[in-house]
Amino acid sequence: MAFPVAGGGYQVGDGNESSPLFYVQPAPVSFTVDPAPTAAQLAGTALFIGTPAGGIAFTLPTVASLESAFQSMGEKVNTAFEFVIINTAAQNITVTTNTGWTVTGGGSMVVNNASGRFQARKTGAGTWQVYRLA
Numbered sequence: 001m002a003f004p005v006a007g008g009g010y011q012v013g014d015g016n017e018s019s020p021l022f023y024v025q026p027a028p029v030s031f032t033v034d035p036a037p038t039a040a041q042l043a044g045t046a047l048f049i050g051t052p053a054g055g056i057a058f059t060l061p062t063v064a065s066l067e068s069a070f071q072s073m074g075e076k077v078n079t080a081f082e083f084v085i086i087n088t089a090a091q092n093i094t095v096t097t098n099t100g101w102t103v104t105g106g107g108s109m110v111v112n113n114a115s116g117r118f119q120a121r122k123t124g125a126g127t128w129q130v131y132r133l134a
Contacts, residue, residue: 028086037061039069043120046083050111055092058085058111060120063100063128073122080121082133087111095130104129 028047029037034056035048042061050056073079087093095109095118102123103109109132117134 034059039066042066042083043070043081046081047086048084049086049088050093051088052091052093053089055094057096058093059096060098060101060130062098063126066100066128067126075125077122077124080119082117082119085111085116085118087113087115089113095132097130100126100128102127102129104131108132 025047026045028049029035029041029045030049030051032051032053035050036059037045037048039061041048043066048058050058067073085093085095090113093111093116095103095111095116097103109130115134116132119131119133121129121131123129
Protein backbone atom coordinates (compact mmCIF):
# COMPACT_ATOMS: atom_id res chain seq x y z
CA MET A 1 0.00 0.00 0.00
CA ALA A 2 1.40 3.40 -0.98
CA PHE A 3 1.64 6.26 1.49
CA PRO A 4 -0.42 9.41 0.87
CA VAL A 5 1.47 12.28 -0.78
CA ALA A 6 0.26 14.96 1.66
CA GLY A 7 0.84 14.95 5.40
CA GLY A 8 3.65 14.26 7.79
CA GLY A 9 5.61 11.15 8.55
CA TYR A 10 8.55 9.24 7.25
CA GLN A 11 8.52 7.28 4.01
CA VAL A 12 10.14 3.85 4.16
CA GLY A 13 10.13 0.73 2.05
CA ASP A 14 8.14 0.96 -1.17
CA GLY A 15 6.48 4.27 -0.32
CA ASN A 16 5.30 6.19 -3.34
CA GLU A 17 7.70 5.30 -6.11
CA SER A 18 6.83 8.47 -8.03
CA SER A 19 7.44 10.74 -5.01
CA PRO A 20 10.88 12.30 -4.51
CA LEU A 21 12.93 11.36 -1.46
CA PHE A 22 13.44 14.55 0.56
CA TYR A 23 16.02 15.06 3.28
CA VAL A 24 17.61 17.94 5.16
CA GLN A 25 20.74 19.35 3.48
CA PRO A 26 22.55 22.09 5.38
CA ALA A 27 24.24 24.83 3.35
CA PRO A 28 27.52 23.65 1.83
CA VAL A 29 30.85 24.51 3.43
CA SER A 30 32.86 26.80 1.12
CA PHE A 31 36.64 27.11 1.21
CA THR A 32 39.58 28.53 -0.74
CA VAL A 33 42.51 27.30 1.37
CA ASP A 34 43.37 24.01 3.16
CA PRO A 35 40.11 22.99 4.83
CA ALA A 36 40.06 20.85 7.96
CA PRO A 37 36.38 19.97 8.23
CA THR A 38 34.97 19.13 11.63
CA ALA A 39 33.34 15.77 12.23
CA ALA A 40 29.92 17.47 12.15
CA GLN A 41 30.68 19.10 8.79
CA LEU A 42 32.07 15.90 7.28
CA ALA A 43 29.26 13.56 8.31
CA GLY A 44 26.46 16.11 8.74
CA THR A 45 26.79 18.82 6.11
CA ALA A 46 28.68 16.46 3.78
CA LEU A 47 28.85 18.98 0.94
CA PHE A 48 31.95 21.08 0.30
CA ILE A 49 32.63 23.64 -2.43
CA GLY A 50 36.22 24.66 -3.06
CA THR A 51 37.71 27.40 -5.23
CA PRO A 52 41.42 27.10 -4.49
CA ALA A 53 44.02 29.33 -6.14
CA GLY A 54 46.56 26.49 -5.92
CA GLY A 55 46.79 22.87 -4.83
CA ILE A 56 45.43 22.29 -1.31
CA ALA A 57 44.82 19.44 1.14
CA PHE A 58 41.35 18.50 2.43
CA THR A 59 42.34 16.92 5.75
CA LEU A 60 39.86 14.56 7.39
CA PRO A 61 39.25 14.97 11.14
CA THR A 62 40.77 12.34 13.42
CA VAL A 63 38.70 9.20 13.87
CA ALA A 64 38.64 9.93 17.63
CA SER A 65 36.93 13.28 16.99
CA LEU A 66 34.51 11.69 14.52
CA GLU A 67 33.51 8.94 16.94
CA SER A 68 33.28 11.41 19.83
CA ALA A 69 30.94 13.65 17.82
CA PHE A 70 28.69 10.74 16.83
CA GLN A 71 28.65 8.49 19.88
CA SER A 72 25.26 7.10 18.87
CA MET A 73 26.98 4.92 16.27
CA GLY A 74 28.78 3.10 19.09
CA GLU A 75 31.11 0.38 17.89
CA LYS A 76 28.90 -0.61 14.95
CA VAL A 77 31.33 -1.84 12.28
CA ASN A 78 30.27 -1.02 8.69
CA THR A 79 28.56 2.23 9.71
CA ALA A 80 29.06 4.53 6.72
CA PHE A 81 28.32 7.97 5.31
CA GLU A 82 29.14 9.85 2.13
CA PHE A 83 30.49 13.32 1.47
CA VAL A 84 31.00 15.32 -1.73
CA ILE A 85 33.68 17.80 -2.73
CA ILE A 86 32.93 20.14 -5.62
CA ASN A 87 36.03 21.86 -6.99
CA THR A 88 35.23 24.85 -9.22
CA ALA A 89 38.89 25.57 -10.05
CA ALA A 90 41.52 23.83 -12.16
CA GLN A 91 43.62 23.14 -9.06
CA ASN A 92 44.09 19.97 -7.02
CA ILE A 93 42.14 19.37 -3.83
CA THR A 94 43.67 16.25 -2.30
CA VAL A 95 41.77 14.34 0.40
CA THR A 96 44.29 13.46 3.09
CA THR A 97 43.81 11.15 6.04
CA ASN A 98 44.35 11.71 9.72
CA THR A 99 44.85 9.42 12.73
CA GLY A 100 42.67 6.31 12.41
CA TRP A 101 41.94 6.59 8.67
CA THR A 102 43.04 4.34 5.79
CA VAL A 103 42.62 5.05 2.08
CA THR A 104 41.27 2.02 0.25
CA GLY A 105 40.90 1.21 -3.41
CA GLY A 106 42.43 2.51 -6.56
CA GLY A 107 40.38 5.68 -6.79
CA SER A 108 42.23 8.97 -6.84
CA MET A 109 41.93 11.16 -3.76
CA VAL A 110 42.44 14.25 -5.96
CA VAL A 111 39.53 16.40 -7.16
CA ASN A 112 40.46 18.87 -9.92
CA ASN A 113 37.85 21.09 -11.61
CA ALA A 114 35.20 18.43 -10.97
CA SER A 115 33.17 16.76 -8.23
CA GLY A 116 34.36 13.91 -6.07
CA ARG A 117 32.09 11.58 -4.12
CA PHE A 118 33.58 9.72 -1.17
CA GLN A 119 32.38 7.13 1.32
CA ALA A 120 33.68 6.74 4.86
CA ARG A 121 33.19 3.31 6.51
CA LYS A 122 33.93 2.16 10.05
CA THR A 123 36.13 -0.94 9.96
CA GLY A 124 36.78 -1.48 13.67
CA ALA A 125 37.29 0.24 17.00
CA GLY A 126 38.97 3.54 16.19
CA THR A 127 39.50 2.72 12.49
CA TRP A 128 37.77 3.98 9.36
CA GLN A 129 38.42 3.68 5.62
CA VAL A 130 37.71 6.30 3.00
CA TYR A 131 36.83 5.30 -0.56
CA ARG A 132 36.61 7.40 -3.71
CA LEU A 133 33.28 6.49 -5.34
CA ALA A 134 33.12 8.88 -8.28
